[in-house]
Amino acid sequence: MTEDCPCGTGQAYSACCGPLHDGQAAATAEQLMRSRYSAYALGRTDYVFRTWHPRTRPDEVENDTTLTWERLEVLRSQGGGADDLVGVVEFRARYRTSVGAGAMHETSRFERRAGRWVYVDGDVEPTS
């Protein structure tokens, strides 16, 4: 299967976010962020839950089927590398619902926990 990865790297899903969804650790906070976006896009809410910090995650991550994720743009990435313990990724994600198109602009915080990047929380930015 050579389907393009939903996260927009231009790589095949099987060479991009696929292995992460199957259990491989993300190397950077940005990679984790991309794989979480892909998981939302593909309805893999189990992965979204698993990569959410236990301190901040909801009891359950719901799969919102009224919404189709269309495109991800990573606007800024700070820290979150191999030698970091925290990272920040700012992104814009575009989606479509039955009533039209929308976008979500967020600055997300990530933490490395037991060697694995997890999502902590984020600030929603005004959409432009």
Ligand SMILES: [Zn+2]
């Ligand atoms: Zn990907």
